[in-house]
Amino acid sequence: MASQEANKIAGAILMSGLIAMASGFIARSLVVPVELKQLAYAVEKPDAPAAGQVAAAPVAVPPISPLLAKADLAVGEASAKKCAACHTFDKGGPNRVGPNLYDVVGRKPGQVAGFAYSKPLMAVAEEWNYEHLNKYLNNPKATIPGNKMAFAGIPKPDERAALIAWLRSKSDSPKPLP
Numbered sequence: 001m002a003s004q005e006a007n008k009i010a011g012a013i014l015m016s017g018l019i020a021m022a023s024g025f026i027a028r029s030l031v032v033p034v035e036l037k038q039l040a041y042a043v044e045k046p047d048a049p050a051a052g053q054v055a056a057a058p059v060a061v062p063p064i065s066p067l068l069a070k071a072d073l074a075v076g077e078a079s080a081k082k083c084a085a086c087h088t089f090d091k092g093g094p095n096r097v098g099p100n101l102y103d104v105v106g107r108k109p110g111q112v113a114g115f116a117y118s119k120p121l122m123a124v125a126e127e128w129n130y131e132h133l134n135k136y137l138n139n140p141k142a143t144i145p146g147n148k149m150a151f152a153g154i155p156k157p158d159e160r161a162a163l164i165a166w167l168r169s170k171s172d173s174p175k176p177l178p
Ligand code: HEC
Pocket: 079, 080, 082, 083, 084, 085, 086, 087, 097, 098, 099, 101, 104, 108, 109, 110, 111, 112, 116, 117, 118, 119, 120, 121, 128, 137, 146, 147, 148, 149, 150, 151, 154, 163
């Protein structure tokens, strides 16, 4: 009886299909997926955390104060060209991608009228004193996570000192050196 054989074979195929399906359902109902709230292991994130996250650990940068007195203003002025795409430095200069930086030394962050600062920058209470500028200009992203200054930073302490000394000179009455 060939047709009976064929029926048996077809039945067997159908049955095994059903068993496979059923075991899939059962397996899924037995294994409850657990959504991880945090990654099981930490992944280093080079980018700034999303707004609202707590600031990363402070970056250790050697103090700039000892270098300011002998800083070369001409070197600072040349270095400031790296900022000029986004900032103006003269009194009453316009805001560009970044705010005008005339008289920034000693100023509280986020004070230039008409410039839309980021929330993380507005939340910074410490004024732009020499060491604060030193840290920020060394690594803007790490110093104020989530701020919107898209600039990698100036890693060389001598150049940073020269730039900060030059920024200090851009003022009606430059703040005293430390
Ligand atoms: C690609 C554009 C860009 C470059 C280049 C850049 N900045 Fe900025 N800067 C910004 C922006 C945008 C902000 C505002 C950040 C915010 O609101 O989070 C800012 C903010 C600042 C502030 C804070 C000002 C305030 O009123 O609180 C300082 C200081 C500063 N920049 C200094 C510099 C210096 C010095 C350089 C050059 C070494 C530089 N920036 C290069 C875009 C730039």
